[in-house]
Amino acid sequence: MARIVPTVILALALALPAGAETFVKEFNSVYGHIIIQRRGSVVEMFATYKGWMARESGIDLDNPSRIIVPYVRYLFAGSVVSPNPSNALVIGLGGGGFNRLFNEVYPDAVLTSVEIDPKVLELAREYMGFAESDKNIVAIRDGRSFVRRSDALYDWIILDAFHGSVVPPHLKTREFYEELSAHLTPGGVVIANIHDDSELFFYDVATYGAAFRDVVMLKVPDTGNVIVLAANWEPGTIEARLKAFDPATIANETWHREIDAARFPAAIVLFSEDDFQRGRVMTDDFAPAEYFKIIPAAPR
């Protein structure tokens, strides 16, 4: 890792266009190694993980509500299945790319972000133009600990907490999802960013299926990202809402500029019975997330 990462950083620096405001800066936090890269008006945050750089977040400083990281677009499938959120929770701040679009699309909604690493918040403020407000609140704490101590109910709970490329195991268990479920409003939905590049994906499938009655997964094209939509509604409700969505029900122009809801039904991941049998349900007593993350997914 020590050899590869500096090489990647050097390659990034050489690839940057001359003239525009460009830089690559490295930072150490107690939780890891963070890289901030600026190319013109676009600033991206990376975390180093096993010798390569995982893009955590991106922002266009000239147009902060523009989506830079593709999977963020699919997090807004929440707008289709649980419209007009008034209170939302996101676990994992990164550079706050999701926050900019959310705050612009839902100006009256309160968005609380929980981030464990204070350095991430500091860098988001300093380099990515992130600013807190009474509608954009940040708590520095472990996400699960925050949820356990909270009495609030949320319309959206977004899970996007990564350590490098791995979600901490205690944020991937059935018990945790049940704790989240207890913090959802009746119309609320959990929206999670997971990866399908390892055998861990099938453990995720089993665990979400065990914790929620209604689960749909959306594959983000040309990436390893899969967005999970999960709620305790009648099975089939989420899929029906995705397929029946009428874009005219959302008036916000920025939303229409950034989100193409017509793609959502086509992105629904179809599972066979074998897929459901490949992984075990992860619990607080059985959470080998890191182990199965390093085993590449065999073909389905």
Added chain:
Amino acid sequence: MPSNFVRIPLLYFVAFCFGILSMGYQQVASRVLAPFFGGDYIVWSVLISTFLAAFTLGSFLGGWVSGLESKRRVRAVIVIGVVATLSLLLGEFGRRAILGGLEQQVESVILALILGCAILFAPPVITLSSIAPIAIELLSNTGVASGKAAGRLYGVSTVGNIVGVFVTALLLIPNLTIPVILYGWSVVAAFCFSAFTLLIVFLWPASSRP
């Protein structure tokens, strides 16, 4: 006098098994804490400190027991073994109530962590780690110089530590639940303490100092 050819390898084997148990348990402990406190560097700092403190107390305890008269030493090892086994079992039965209560009732995360680690993990680790000084005393009674005896025992025990970490991380945690692992730990600990007691009784019958 029993043959050193038999009893010394058996002593090394028992020390090796205790090494597996003590450090492998740290991996399990991190999983026990995670649902309540996460798994960040603060958790690991408190966990490592707890284990080191327990190793320290265990070393003093073992050092004291190693100097006891033969029968008292056997009785002490039996008591230590029972405490180790019961505290491992108590860890499984009481962990949710203890950690959940601390997480909810104690505002300071670090204080809650320290208390949780001290209650759940210190007793088994103190008892498991008390065996090394006693084993060194036994080995030195076979004619091995005390420095060599300490070096060899700690070396073998540390290899056990390494094996314990890898076996727990790569085999046990990916395949077994925490309750099964902790029950298994209790059974293996009971077996190791029994074996150690039998070693002292039958193969080191007059090894105590006057």
